Amino acid sequence: MTHDTTDDASNSTDRTETENLADRLRCSITELVTTDPTADHADLHPVGDALADARIVGLGEATHGTREFFQLKHRIVRSLVEEQGLRLFAMEANLPETTALNDYVVYGEGDPAAALDGTHFWTWTTEAVLALVEWLREFNEGRPLDSRVRFHGIDAQYTTGAVEYLDEFLAVADPDLREEVGDDLAATDDSGNITDQYTSDHAPEATERLLDRLETAFEERSETFVSATSARETAMARRCLRVVEQTRERRVARETDGMEAAMLVRDEAMAENLAWALDHTGRDRAALWAHDAHVCRTENIGARVDPAPSLGSHLAERYGDDYYALGFDFLGGPFRAIGIELTPESELSTWSLDEPPADSVTRLFAATGSRFAFLDFDAMGGDERLAEWFAEPRAKRELGAVYYGSDGPSESEDDGQDAHNAVRVLPDAFDGILFVRETTPSRGLSDSDD
Known part of the structure; x- marks a missing residue:
C-alpha cells in the first residue's frame, strides 16, 4: 500500500x-x-x-x-x-565475481547482464545498474589502458567466485598443487548458497585446510606463480584466497558471537578490500x-x-x-x-x-x-x-x-x-x-x- x-x-x-x-x-x-x-x-x-x-x-x-x-x-x-x-568504481558486491564486470568495462569482454546476475545480488541486477556498466564501457572504449575506469567489488559473503578463480589460476600456475587441493576446493565452494544463519554454505574443515595449504604456497612460491602467470593475476588469486578467509571469518563470527559480530567482520573486510583495490589498480x-x-x-x-x-x-x-x-x-x-x-x-x-x-x-x-x-x-x-x-x-x-x-x-x-x-x-x-x-x-x- x-x-x-x-x-x-x-x-x-x-x-x-x-x-x-x-x-x-x-x-x-x-x-x-x-x-x-x-x-x-x-x-x-x-x-x-x-x-x-x-x-x-x-x-x-x-x-x-x-x-x-x-x-x-x-x-x-x-x-x-x-x-x-x-578511474576506480567500487561496489558492495562479492569481489571475485566482479572480475567479469571489470573484464567487460575495461576490455569489452563478456555479457554485462550475465555478469551482474553472477554477483548473487538481486539488488544490482537492474536496468539502472546495467546502464551504468554500459556507460563505463562506452567511456573506456578506445582509451589507453591506464586511463580506463576499473570496476571492483569489495564484499566477501560467498566463496564460490574465489574458488573458481583459484582453481583456474592453479591450473596454470601449479597443476600439481591444484590436484592436491582439488577436493578441498570443491568442498569450500558454496555455489552462491547460504546457511540458515545467512552465511556462506561451505564445508568448514575443508575450508580451513585449503586456507592453510594455499597460504603456505603463496608465501613460499609466489615468484614461481608470477613467472607462470603474471604479478597481477597472482595478486588477484591471493586476494581471492583472502576473500575465502574473510567469508569463513564472517560465518564463524555469526555462529559463535551473533549477527553484530558478523556485521563487524563484513564491514572490516570491505574496508580492507577497497584499500587493496586502490593499491592493486594503482588508482588514487x-x-x-x-x-x-x-x-x-x-x-x-x-x-x-x-x-x-x-x-x-x-x-x-x-x-x-x-x-x-x-x-x-x-x-x-x-x-x-x-x-x-x-x-x-x-x-x-x-x-x-x-x-x-x-x-x-x-x-x-x-x-x-x-x-x-x-x-x-x-x-x-x-x-x-x-x-x-x-x-x-x-x-x-x-x-x-x-x-x-x-x-x-x-x-x-x-x-x-x-x-x-x-x-x-x-x-x-x-x-x-x-x-x-x-x-x-x-x-x-x-x-x-x-
Missing part, C-alpha cells in the same frame, strides 16, 4: 518551527534538476565541488531497491569520471557504491540487531577528511525489497513506508518543497540554529534488502516500520545528504524480478 506523505510531512506538532527551519535549510541546499544520467551536469557542480577533495567518495542509498537513488549515483559517477578524472581515487548503513562514518544500524562499526567508520579512520560519505533519504514512494525474512523463500516485491517520524530529517527536507535536494553539512555555514537542530539525533529513512512490516514473525515493539527509520546525528554519520521526494522501484532485468 502506497501512502501520500506530502501533506503529512508539513503537519508537524510545531508548524512554525518547521517552517522556520525549512526556510533556513532552503538557503543551504542545492536543488537538482533530474535523475536522468544522460542529462547535463550543470546542476551537479555544487555536488562535484563538495566531493572534489575526497579520495574515497561513499555513495549510499536509503534502500537497495530505489531507481532514483541508482540513477543519481550514476549521474555523480559520470561527473566524477568525466570532470574529475576518477574511488567511488564506492553501497548502502547508507555501510558508507556512514559511524555505525551500521541494522534492523533488529545492535549497531556495529560500519565500513565507512573504518574508511574514516584510515582516510580522515579524504573520505566523503553521501547518504540518501526519501519522503515517499514504492521500492523493491524482500518481505519479512531474508531466505530463498522470501517474497521480492514492492513496498512503501508510512509517514516519517516527527522531527525527522525526512520531514524537514520535505517541508522545503524540493523534489531533489543536496545538502553538504559544511555548507550550513554560520547558521547556528540549523546546525543546532542537526546536532541532535534525528531519524531518516534507512532499510536494505529486507522489508519488515507490521505483519512480521512476531508482534514485538521492534516490528513494523520504525525499523526502517534509523536515528543518527546526521553530520557525524554523513558529510552530505541527497533527498528524493518521491521514489519508484528499481527495475529488474528478468521477468521474475519485475
Whole structure:
C-alpha cells in the first residue's frame, strides 16, 4: 500500500518551527534538476565541488531497491569520471565475481547482464545498474589502458567466485598443487548458497585446510606463480584466497558471537578490500557504491540487531577528511525489497513506508518543497540554529534488502516500520545528504524480478 506523505510531512506538532527551519535549510541546499544520467551536469557542480577533495567518495542509498537513488549515483559517477578524472568504481558486491564486470568495462569482454546476475545480488541486477556498466564501457572504449575506469567489488559473503578463480589460476600456475587441493576446493565452494544463519554454505574443515595449504604456497612460491602467470593475476588469486578467509571469518563470527559480530567482520573486510583495490589498480581515487548503513562514518544500524562499526567508520579512520560519505533519504514512494525474512523463500516485491517520524530529517527536507535536494553539512555555514537542530539525533529513512512490516514473525515493539527509520546525528554519520521526494522501484532485468 502506497501512502501520500506530502501533506503529512508539513503537519508537524510545531508548524512554525518547521517552517522556520525549512526556510533556513532552503538557503543551504542545492536543488537538482533530474535523475536522468544522460542529462547535463550543470546542476551537479555544487555536488562535484563538495566531493572534489575526497579520495574515497561513499555513495549510499536509503534502500537497495530505489531507481532514483541508482540513477543519481550514476549521474555523480559520470561527473566524477568525466570532470574529475576518477578511474576506480567500487561496489558492495562479492569481489571475485566482479572480475567479469571489470573484464567487460575495461576490455569489452563478456555479457554485462550475465555478469551482474553472477554477483548473487538481486539488488544490482537492474536496468539502472546495467546502464551504468554500459556507460563505463562506452567511456573506456578506445582509451589507453591506464586511463580506463576499473570496476571492483569489495564484499566477501560467498566463496564460490574465489574458488573458481583459484582453481583456474592453479591450473596454470601449479597443476600439481591444484590436484592436491582439488577436493578441498570443491568442498569450500558454496555455489552462491547460504546457511540458515545467512552465511556462506561451505564445508568448514575443508575450508580451513585449503586456507592453510594455499597460504603456505603463496608465501613460499609466489615468484614461481608470477613467472607462470603474471604479478597481477597472482595478486588477484591471493586476494581471492583472502576473500575465502574473510567469508569463513564472517560465518564463524555469526555462529559463535551473533549477527553484530558478523556485521563487524563484513564491514572490516570491505574496508580492507577497497584499500587493496586502490593499491592493486594503482588508482588514487574511488567511488564506492553501497548502502547508507555501510558508507556512514559511524555505525551500521541494522534492523533488529545492535549497531556495529560500519565500513565507512573504518574508511574514516584510515582516510580522515579524504573520505566523503553521501547518504540518501526519501519522503515517499514504492521500492523493491524482500518481505519479512531474508531466505530463498522470501517474497521480492514492492513496498512503501508510512509517514516519517516527527522531527525527522525526512520531514524537514520535505517541508522545503524540493523534489531533489543536496545538502553538504559544511555548507550550513554560520547558521547556528540549523546546525543546532542537526546536532541532535534525528531519524531518516534507512532499510536494505529486507522489508519488515507490521505483519512480521512476531508482534514485538521492534516490528513494523520504525525499523526502517534509523536515528543518527546526521553530520557525524554523513558529510552530505541527497533527498528524493518521491521514489519508484528499481527495475529488474528478468521477468521474475519485475
